[in-house]
Amino acid sequence: MEAPETFTSGIGxxxxxxLLVVDRVSRFFGGLAAVAGVSLHVDKxxxxxxxxxxxxxxxxxxxxxxxxxxPNEGDISFMGxxxxxxxxxxxxxxxxxxxxxxxxxxxxLTVLQNVMVGAHIRARTGLMAAIAQSxxxxxxxxxxxxxxxxxxxxxxxxxxxxxxxxxxxYGQQRRLEIARALATSPRLLLLDEPAAGMNPQEKADLMVLxxxxxxxxxxxxLLIEHDMRLVMGICERIxxxxxxxxxxxxxxxxxxxxxxxxxxxxxxEVV
Amino acid sequence: MAxxxxxxxxxxxxxxxxxxxxxxxLSRNLETYYYLVLIQCGIAAxxxxxxxxxxxxxGQFSIGHAGFYAVGAYVGAAWTxxxxxxxxxxxxxxEIGVPQGDILNLLIALVxxxxxxxxxxxIVGAPSLRLRGDYLAILTLGFGEVxxxxxxxxxxxxxxxxxxxxxxxxxxxxxxxxWVFGSLCLVTLLTRNLMQSSRGLSWxxxxxxxxxxxxxxxxxxxxxxxxxxxGSMFAGAAGVLYAHFFTGISxxxxxxxxxxxxxxxxxxxxTGSATGAILAGFVLTALPxxxxxxxxxxxxxxxxxxxxxxxxxxxxxxxxxxxxxxxxARLWKRLRRSPAVSGNAE
Numbered sequence: 001m002e003a004p005e006t007f008t009s010g011i012g013x014x015x016x017x018x019l020l021v022v023d024r025v026s027r028f029f030g031g032l033a034a035v036a037g038v039s040l041h042v043d044k045x046x047x048x049x050x051x052x053x054x055x056x057x058x059x060x061x062x063x064x065x066x067x068x069x070x071p072n073e074g075d076i077s078f079m080g081x082x083x084x085x086x087x088x089x090x091x092x093x094x095x096x097x098x099x100x101x102x103x104x105x106x107x108x109l110t111v112l113q114n115v116m117v118g119a120h121i122r123a124r125t126g127l128m129a130a131i132a133q134s135x136x137x138x139x140x141x142x143x144x145x146x147x148x149x150x151x152x153x154x155x156x157x158x159x160x161x162x163x164x165x166x167x168x169x170y171g172q173q174r175r176l177e178i179a180r181a182l183a184t185s186p187r188l189l190l191l192d193e194p195a196a197g198m199n200p201q202e203k204a205d206l207m208v209l210x211x212x213x214x215x216x217x218x219x220x221x222l223l224i225e226h227d228m229r230l231v232m233g234i235c236e237r238i239x240x241x242x243x244x245x246x247x248x249x250x251x252x253x254x255x256x257x258x259x260x261x262x263x264x265x266x267x268x269e270v271v
Numbered sequence: 272m273a274x275x276x277x278x279x280x281x282x283x284x285x286x287x288x289x290x291x292x293x294x295x296x297l298s299r300n301l302e303t304y305y306y307l308v309l310i311q312c313g314i315a316a317x318x319x320x321x322x323x324x325x326x327x328x329x330g331q332f333s334i335g336h337a338g339f340y341a342v343g344a345y346v347g348a349a350w351t352x353x354x355x356x357x358x359x360x361x362x363x364x365x366e367i368g369v370p371q372g373d374i375l376n377l378l379i380a381l382v383x384x385x386x387x388x389x390x391x392x393x394i395v396g397a398p399s400l401r402l403r404g405d406y407l408a409i410l411t412l413g414f415g416e417v418x419x420x421x422x423x424x425x426x427x428x429x430x431x432x433x434x435x436x437x438x439x440x441x442x443x444x445x446x447x448x449x450w451v452f453g454s455l456c457l458v459t460l461l462t463r464n465l466m467q468s469s470r471g472l473s474w475x476x477x478x479x480x481x482x483x484x485x486x487x488x489x490x491x492x493x494x495x496x497x498x499x500x501x502g503s504m505f506a507g508a509a510g511v512l513y514a515h516f517f518t519g520i521s522x523x524x525x526x527x528x529x530x531x532x533x534x535x536x537x538x539x540x541x542t543g544s545a546t547g548a549i550l551a552g553f554v555l556t557a558l559p560x561x562x563x564x565x566x567x568x569x570x571x572x573x574x575x576x577x578x579x580x581x582x583x584x585x586x587x588x589x590x591x592x593x594x595x596x597x598x599x600a601r602l603w604k605r606l607r608r609s610p611a612v613s614g615n616a617e
Contacts, residue, residue: 092488106479117476120469121488130468131461135275141469184488
């Protein structure tokens with residue numbers, strides 16, 4: 001028997017290949033609709049970009065996806081489960097990890113410890129085991145530490161494991177945020193402006209890195225980015241957000257020639 | 272039983288034995304005045320390390336710790352002074368004996384006191400730990416005062432007079448130092464073990480950045496409430512020990528000044544350093560005694576000393592480091608090396 005093409009989730013019919021489905025989601029702040037009726041979907045294994053002018057609501061979309069805000073309207077489903085109203089830690093446990101636009105590392109922890117916090121989500125032993133330092137807990141911690149070191153190695157941060165996280169240069173801090181997110185072993189990785197503040201060489205390296213990580217960890221990636229060269233270079237599909245609404249969707253060529261997108265970015269001529 | 276567990280239990284028993292021997296030695300040879308100061312230092316250090324779990328490690332600024340200290344002291348004392356005689360009276364009809372023996376009774380009081388403080392911690396913490404920074408500080412400060420005022424007005428526990436004539440269960444068998452420093456060691460060991468695990472890192476993550484911790488799958492509310500309850504339980508245990516050592520308690524012993532003092536110890540210790548908290552507990556309890564010769568001026572000088580310490584070491588005594596055998600070993604090495612270096616220079 002063939003596997004079914006569609007299944008019924010909390011928000012109706014979904015395709016099996018859909019990892020993330022956002023259905024007409026809105027979020028209001030006072031009278032302002034930061035996100036107004038946004039629908040999008042991300043298929044398994046895709047690399048999707050979310051672009052738009054400043055203040056378009058891109059980060060709000062990320063905050064809705066990760067449970068920082070609950071949507072006022074609409075539904076979000078991930079692997080067939082509804083995420084609405086779930087607290088961020090539960091969303092992370094269900095397989096969505098993110099990085100932050102303004103880097104949010106744990107400042108006084110070391111590089112390795114930062115990543116270990118991400119890996120902690122997979123720890124099975126409880127608080128009492130940690131207090132008693134049980135054998136099971138210590139072997140589990142040793143295993144997690146090994147996994148974290150191998151993640152650091154993939155991101156070329158392995159020599160810096162014992163450095164304080166905030167002592168790293170900017171580009172490495174961004175990579176450390178990705179490492180920390182990867183340690184939660186996510187299915188979907190949300191990158192919020194990963195190239196912000198990087199020089200052209202670092203950006204080029206980042207493009208290679210994102211594609212390599214996607215293959216190595218079998219990831220699906222949704223990224224917000226302002227750098228058009230990066231977005232057009234690696235994304236397979238792009239959504240354009242403006243004033244809280246999706247104004248265009250398509251592959252890089254379609255997007256770069258879409259008149260509405262150009263108008264949103266450059267403004268229309270006033271006649 | 273698993274071999275590691277047997278090793279842990281043997282280690283604890285060995286440590287307890289050494290501590291008991293030391294305790295008997297101290298109690299028989301130390302002058303009473305110094306002995307009393309030592310016990311007070313131990314209790315203060317226990318309070319500081321327990322608050323360190325809340326303030327230092329999970330970063331929740333609580334300044335009502337004396338409230339939990341009071342709950343523990345009163346519930347523990349209520350057991351030995353009020354409830355146990357009543358229970359004994361009822362049980363005598365059934366010809367069942369009430370628990371006898373000082374150590375057993377102290378253990379029961381400790382369990383009662385710690386659990387009562389822990390439950391109070393849960394009731395106060397669960398709703399209030401959603402607040403941040405100054406709001407939480409104000410709320411915990413208010414809670415400490417509420418407890419004090421309640422105790423002041425409940426006649427069953429003596430009102431303003433407080434409870435007196437509490438049996439000195441702690442001193443029985445010259446074991447006072449054993450109980451006080453045993454609980455100090457227990458809470459320090461708990462902190463240390465936790466901080467060496469990945470779970471402990473997730474607690475630190477809550478202090479460092481709550482939003483990022485939550486995004487990494489740390490249930491921040493749960494971590495905060497757990498830390499709050501464990502910290503409260505040890506404060507309660509310290510209260511029980513205080514009551515059964517000094518034989519009398521009254522609401523004014525658990526005032527806001529005590530809360531502020533414990534918080535000062537944690538701040539002075541450095542962020543999250545348990546050994547620093549012990550050091551601060553000892554220093555801040557012993558300093559007013561050291562300055563006793565200054566008579567009326569001693570608290571003035573004490574305050575000035577605190578200001579000077581904070582100005583010269585704003586990161587606290589130990590910063591975020593911990594004292595351990597390794598620290599002493601390094602210090603020793605450096606001390607031994609330095610004369611040799613100066614010798615070469617000549």
